Amino acid sequence: MDAAALKEEILRLKQEKGVLILAHNYVIGDIQDIADVVADSLVLARKARDASEDKILFCGVDFMAESALILSPDKTVVHPTPESKCPMAAMATKDEVVEFKKKHPGVPVVAYVNTTAELKTVVDVCCTSANAVKVVKALGTDKVIFVPDCNLGQYIQTQVPEVEVILWEGHCHVHNDVGALDVMTMMSRYPDAVVMAHPECKPEVLKLADGIFSTEGMVKHAQASDAKQFIVITEEGLTYRMKKLMPEKEFIPLQTAVCHNMKRITLEVVLESLRTMEPKVKLPEDVIRDAKKALDRMVQIV
Ligand code: SF4
Known part of the structure; x- marks a missing residue:
């Protein structure tokens, strides 16, 4: 079957079976085309929780599909590619964080949603890049432990200087591998473009940006802006969605910023998952019950 026939069959089956398809901004364009919702992990988590459908097919990496199940344990959540894992989520284990907490008694732990379900059972609250600053502020403490993304933790520290953010040594290789030179090269090629960067990037990259946003924040900023050209410093899949939403504007991706785990999700595997x-x-x-507390808190903080 060609791509058009695969899409047609997926849309037919999804309708017939009453399945909601959720897709992250970083999946390939063909998958974005057949999804009911394409968004960042915070929006997708809320959609999963609030969906009237009792079957969800989740196109993203494993922790996102797990979060959908934890937030809606009565629903069936299908993840077409269980091998699509986020390497950052493996950079902080439950046991390591439990040990770390002992060195900082009483200090709450904020976990980026890019973590295992097991780790979420021992933290106080989760966050995404869209609400990380608000989550830290909402705790109202003078110290927090932030796991596992060191770059995002450093960015939060700049936004909430009154709170000491105790960092962990994790990172997303897709964003961390972007260098200041890569961004400067793009800036010289597109001198009029607005530069938007994701807070998972290194501080030296964030310093060059006109604005720092989550992926959903980038979409909203571009929609509200009069500018016509944007350099988008995050995983390149987001620009597919932005071009669809705003065909009159130009979105320039960083071609090397590719998350191969997200790209494993193809029309063929989605169709097979829908069939079976x-x-x-x-x-x-018990993992669902205990991890749900931290995720419920996350989705409540707007
Ligand atoms: S882009 Fe980075 S943080 Fe997101 S799933 Fe891929 S490796 Fe994980």
Whole structure:
């Protein structure tokens, strides 16, 4: 089957079976085309929680599909590519964080949503890049432990100087590998473009940007802006969505910023998953119960 026939069959089956397809901004364009919602992890988490459908097919990496199940344990959540894992989520284990907490008694732990379900059971609250600053402010403490993204933690520190942010040594290789020279080269090629960067990038990259945004923040900023050209410093898949939403504007991706785990999700695997409604996301009941507290707090903070 060609791409058009695959898409047609997916749309037909999804309708027939009453399945909601959620897709992250970083998946390939073909998958964005057949999804009911394309968004960042915070919006997708809320959609999963609030969906009237009781079956969700999640196109993203594993922690996102797990979060959908944790927030809606009565729903069936299918993740077509369980091998799509976020390497950053493996950079902080539950046992390591429990040990770290002992060195900082009483200090709350904020976990980026890019973590395992098991780790979420021992933290106070989760956050995404869209609400990380608000989550830290909402805690109202003078110190927080932030795991695992060191770059995002450093960015939060600049936004909330009154709170000491105790950092962890994790990172997203896709964003961390972007160098200041890469950005300067693009800036010299497109001198009129607005530069938007994701807070998972290194501080030297963020310093060059006109604005620092989550992926959803980038979409909103470009929609509100009079500018016509934007350099988008995050995973390149986001620019597909931006071009669809704003065809009159130009979005220039950083071609090297590619998350291969997101790109594993193809039309073929989605169709197969829809047919079989497998593989289903499964987690132990106690993990769902304990991780839900930190995720519920996350989705409540707007
Ligand atoms: S882009 Fe980075 S943080 Fe996002 S899923 Fe890929 S590796 Fe993980």
